[in-house]
Amino acid sequence: MKPFDYQRATDTDTAVATVSRNPNARYLGGGTNLVDHMKLGVSSPELLVDVSRLSSDTVETLPDGGVRVGAAVRNSDLAAEPIIRQRYPVLAHALLAGASGQLRNLATTGGNLLQRTRCVYFQDVTTPCNKREPGTGCSALDGYTRYHAVLGSSEHCVATHPSDMAVALTALDAVVHTQGPSGPRSIPVADLHRLPGDEPDRDTVLEHGELITAVDLPALPMAARSNYRKVRDRASYAFALVSVAAAVDIAGDTIRDVRIAFGGLAHKPWRATLAENALRGAPATEATFRTAADAELAEARPLSDNEFKIPMARNTLTSVLRDLTQQEGS
């Protein structure tokens, strides 16, 4: 690992100013991804500004009934928070489906959102990668693609976003608050991450120096009936092949409203608006669920090793919706 300078931030404004003026400075949260990358040579910052003890590490209820999660709240603490378990079970389940206990105890809410793809070619500095070194080519296109994207990819990058938490936040219409060199702003989580297009090196819309300070969950009563299901190659401690976050509002046998996001399918958490539109007002039947899944997956384009993801996504969504709609009323 290359030597670097370390500073512990004392306040947000100074931290933002320090990182903004140095293109080779980075924020350090839990270190569970960035520190790996520094050891692998994927990333070589000159300066780390430690914000893990800076941002709020509390979960608070907002006047409108929503919940504000500080950027420094640890993944394990957020998953254990009673208000999250009761009102947003999809989020608690997604958090516990990620990583290992040791890592969840370190990882922060802000850092989890900004973790980078686990594409093996991105992490292997001996292979070309447009995300790591723009213009060098994509090794995955002719490589091993079991974990890669089937939706929204480009000829430059077929990587997937690895976060479970971000999939749940996308389904919940969560909003990210940031402080940047141009001041504060708020960004829906669904708009935080980008599709790769011809700039796969840019994972998110954030500019250099922009710091996530909090994430707001809107008041969403239907989220009490929600779940997250993750399909992976082993029962624990593995990234998703496919995952589904969903919340359902049902009246009798009719779906009044629904929120769905997929993980493991794209360069960003994939909000399934086409499936949601097909489900609103429709009867809660197996046939409806499959039709909705097919509507969302019609544009899916598999690579050599991941054609299985399309039926897997359809089956996972169908089973999650079946379980949620058959659950006792809440």
Place this chain on the structure above:
Amino acid sequence: MRLKFTVNGRQAEADDVWEGESLLYVLRERLGLPGSKNACEQGECGSCTVRLDGVAACACLVAAGQVQDREVDTVEGLAGEDELDAVQRAFVDAGAVQCGFCTPGLLVAADDLLERCPSPSDSEIRESLAGNLCRCTGYEKIMDAVRLAADRRAEEARS
């Protein structure tokens, strides 16, 4: 920097520490505590598991600068003056140690689990130890050891 933190209940200090070096390096190379093992250095294998302010964490991912004024408990803190801790005895008695490299991390993780959850189900044991890899693949005996430790602690609590 001059690093000050608490290790296994005692104040520890080290001078001329680079803020960016890992907690694992500080423990092993500066404080003479080589129990926490250095294997993957990426938070993947769990052999460097310690408790940081009471929760299990991979020491290889924590920078020295982040440890200032905090509390760290390592595998060296498990045993008493003259006898092994119940978890350590259970690993010996169940034959859960093969090459031994993953053992210190597993001991800390198992101790942490039993403190949070004194009588874990098999699935709770598996999930809690998912972040500790045993390259000898001796997982069945490790499961036996955690069950044995849980039973013995329950007996100790009753007596």
